[in-house]
Amino acid sequence: MALLQISEPGLSTAPHQHRLAVGIDLGTTNSLVATVRNGISVVLNDENGRAMLPSVVRYAADGSVVVGETAQAMQSEDAANTIVSVKRFMGRGLNDIGDISRLPYRFVDTPPAASPFATSGGSGQSASTSSGQGGMVQLRTVAGVKSPVEVSAEILKVLRNRAEAALGGELVGAVITVPAYFDDAQRQATKDAARLAGLNVLRLLNEPTAAAIAYGLDNAAEGVYAVYDLGGGTFDISILRLSRGVFEVLSANGDSALGGDDFDQRIHCWLLEKNHLSALNPRDTRLLLTHARTAKEQLTDHGETRITAVLSNGELIDNALTRTEFQSISQNLVQHTLQPLRRALRDAKLSVTDIKGVVMVGGATRMPQVQNAVGEFFGQTPLTNLDPDKVVALGAAIQANLLAGNRSGNDWLLLDVIPLSLGIETMGGLVEKIIPRNSTIPTARAQEFTTFKDGQTAMSIHVLQGERELVSDCRSLAKFELRGIPAMVAGAARIRVTFQVDADGLVNVSAREMGSGIEAAIVVKPSYGLSDSEITRMLQDSAQHARDDMKARALREQQTEASQLLEAVKHALEQDGDLLDQTERAQIEALMTALHDTLQHTDHLVLKRAIGALNDATVSFAQARMDKNMAHALAGKNISELEAK
Amino acid sequence: MQPVSFNLQQNYFQLFNIAQVYQIDTAQLERQYRALQSLIHPDKHTHLPDAEQRVAMQHSTLVNEAYQTLLQPMLRARYLLSLHGVDTQEETNTIMPLDFLTAQMEWREGVAEARRTRDAALLDELEMRLHRETRELESQLAVKIDTEKDYAAAAGLARKLRFMERLAEEIHAAYDAMDA
Numbered sequence: 001m002a003l004l005q006i007s008e009p010g011l012s013t014a015p016h017q018h019r020l021a022v023g024i025d026l027g028t029t030n031s032l033v034a035t036v037r038n039g040i041s042v043v044l045n046d047e048n049g050r051a052m053l054p055s056v057v058r059y060a061a062d063g064s065v066v067v068g069e070t071a072q073a074m075q076s077e078d079a080a081n082t083i084v085s086v087k088r089f090m091g092r093g094l095n096d097i098g099d100i101s102r103l104p105y106r107f108v109d110t111p112p113a114a115s116p117f118a119t120s121g122g123s124g125q126s127a128s129t130s131s132g133q134g135g136m137v138q139l140r141t142v143a144g145v146k147s148p149v150e151v152s153a154e155i156l157k158v159l160r161n162r163a164e165a166a167l168g169g170e171l172v173g174a175v176i177t178v179p180a181y182f183d184d185a186q187r188q189a190t191k192d193a194a195r196l197a198g199l200n201v202l203r204l205l206n207e208p209t210a211a212a213i214a215y216g217l218d219n220a221a222e223g224v225y226a227v228y229d230l231g232g233g234t235f236d237i238s239i240l241r242l243s244r245g246v247f248e249v250l251s252a253n254g255d256s257a258l259g260g261d262d263f264d265q266r267i268h269c270w271l272l273e274k275n276h277l278s279a280l281n282p283r284d285t286r287l288l289l290t291h292a293r294t295a296k297e298q299l300t301d302h303g304e305t306r307i308t309a310v311l312s313n314g315e316l317i318d319n320a321l322t323r324t325e326f327q328s329i330s331q332n333l334v335q336h337t338l339q340p341l342r343r344a345l346r347d348a349k350l351s352v353t354d355i356k357g358v359v360m361v362g363g364a365t366r367m368p369q370v371q372n373a374v375g376e377f378f379g380q381t382p383l384t385n386l387d388p389d390k391v392v393a394l395g396a397a398i399q400a401n402l403l404a405g406n407r408s409g410n411d412w413l414l415l416d417v418i419p420l421s422l423g424i425e426t427m428g429g430l431v432e433k434i435i436p437r438n439s440t441i442p443t444a445r446a447q448e449f450t451t452f453k454d455g456q457t458a459m460s461i462h463v464l465q466g467e468r469e470l471v472s473d474c475r476s477l478a479k480f481e482l483r484g485i486p487a488m489v490a491g492a493a494r495i496r497v498t499f500q501v502d503a504d505g506l507v508n509v510s511a512r513e514m515g516s517g518i519e520a521a522i523v524v525k526p527s528y529g530l531s532d533s534e535i536t537r538m539l540q541d542s543a544q545h546a547r548d549d550m551k552a553r554a555l556r557e558q559q560t561e562a563s564q565l566l567e568a569v570k571h572a573l574e575q576d577g578d579l580l581d582q583t584e585r586a587q588i589e590a591l592m593t594a595l596h597d598t599l600q601h602t603d604h605l606v607l608k609r610a611i612g613a614l615n616d617a618t619v620s621f622a623q624a625r626m627d628k629n630m631a632h633a634l635a636g637k638n639i640s641e642l643e644a645k
Numbered sequence: 646m647q648p649v650s651f652n653l654q655q656n657y658f659q660l661f662n663i664a665q666v667y668q669i670d671t672a673q674l675e676r677q678y679r680a681l682q683s684l685i686h687p688d689k690h691t692h693l694p695d696a697e698q699r700v701a702m703q704h705s706t707l708v709n710e711a712y713q714t715l716l717q718p719m720l721r722a723r724y725l726l727s728l729h730g731v732d733t734q735e736e737t738n739t740i741m742p743l744d745f746l747t748a749q750m751e752w753r754e755g756v757a758e759a760r761r762t763r764d765a766a767l768l769d770e771l772e773m774r775l776h777r778e779t780r781e782l783e784s785q786l787a788v789k790i791d792t793e794k795d796y797a798a799a800a801g802l803a804r805k806l807r808f809m810e811r812l813a814e815e816i817h818a819a820y821d822a823m824d825a
Binding site for chain 1: 682706712820
């Protein structure tokens, strides 16, 4: 790994302390946690020295939860209560999952999240959401109905505990990786899971981008690179330009439902066919899938492997599978990954000859047929000098270290993109694109609409994500109604709909009626996400089983936030206090004192209010400071300094 | 609050500190873009309070928008002409020379034909030709705006460029459809 120096005094707002931050690769098959220690990014092992935590969660009737190897060992015996590859269900409805008969779970279709919006401003206008489709799928276990978000949170909790034990303190935050091709619902679900696991998310980072950081910083790479990331359940391709400390994603593409699991399924189907078997019970299904995976891994280094298993009815399965046969039954899966490659190149306006190197990520890229196909496509041997299982977590840790404020000697910047276009429904069930795919984030776009009938006082807005022209072919993110538009003649009202995509790739949509001078804004969260009340309920549920008291934790979090805020504002006043007049400064200082006085308070809500008050009072100061920074930059001084690096 | 010299009202050329012309120095634009983002990107401000993080997101969003506007030939033409008080009227002014419209029809038929027969070679050829003609339009635009300062004529060329852009989108969609 690249040698990064730990924080130099004076660079961080809290130079005396190294802030504990981790990178987490929340994978379909395995999950990992890594951190930067003594300037080097390292994966943190469990007490048995294992880096990879199988992403398997088992629920018992008494409410206890087991995660990892122990759960994995029970996956055939207790298939219905042992959740494997939960990442495939994140932010997904029952309709998205495909052939559920092949999966040993009891699925529950759920209505969309209730009222996933907030109303601000106020003049009699209101908004409401509704959605014609179901919400995120849930799973019925002996311990009750569980959302994929809750299941993922169990995995994250284990990794958080592992990290806090290894690092000897509470984490300031985590960077969690997601497939680049994840849509908004899947990203939101991941962020909710982290929140549920008590993690402060510094950033959601695209997996190929994380790999590029680890690879690029390690090899001082310059030029255009392709990252081919075939994980357990997702496929991503990203094209990045690396130059002088900037990682610029030019395009991303992929398939969020294609991965190593599908190769296991192909072997599974082959076994069924060879042995003339039809539908199996959940235990046998899981048993054969487990053997299929082992066979797949064997065939990486061997020309042939033997699959031997005894089904629950005593029937013996005993088949030899050659690498050639495996390659032939999985050929179209490999071919399927080449379409996104072509699209990504076209979107980046590049051809294969522009690609300087191809970085392979994800355990599934160990399969020789994958390496051969990718090598042939790009006309060069892919780079495999980094462990494809660990490179994402290592890169995430490096980014987490930077975002936590532990400045290292060599600074860099990531410019990532939104992988799927955003649009709204127009007449005739068509989608009008507002933000095209591969726009650099953060990004925003506003579009104005008007009423088409005299006296119309409401308007319905349907937000979608995807590339297809028809509403029914895209993912519905949210449907909301803007009510209380003042009655006017048709075409007189001006409703401005603004899409804002933040640096996590998460979307916020707001609508504002401007024509009348009355303004109200609504903020819409995706209907596939969880509402705040659901998160609160889940937090309470998990608190019943958790050892530590949630309230105490909330208080500690607020205390930490308060201290950080006080320190940051103090620092800002020292640096740029001259931007404020006396009244402004006095007001901020009064609120600082007030916040300082509440530090010893035992009610976290009191602290929260004081933090909010100080935050609000410093809004214009913040604006002025940022403007001053920009002014400096434009004066040319800082720019030349930056370029010199 | 004391006034500061920098404000978001200044135009995009000033923001990136490059000459206000059509034929820009792309390398310089890229350098300035990266330098600005290195200062204002939200990742650089994660340790600051929420208020400053929000400002960083807004500034970073604006710089992305400004960069794309100057980087993309059509957007740059439209923006630069608007600074000269000329509206390019791509959506409203549909009066185009007849030969141009006829050529457009032929283009479209060609793309549709390639898409229907899944003829990748034909699509490649159309794309290359489109690329050449687009370049040609861009150099004409540079002359009209930068040298002759004939903004009305430039607006006509910008509208043509918009047509070419739509064709490029159609070719792109045809490639996507042929992949599927």
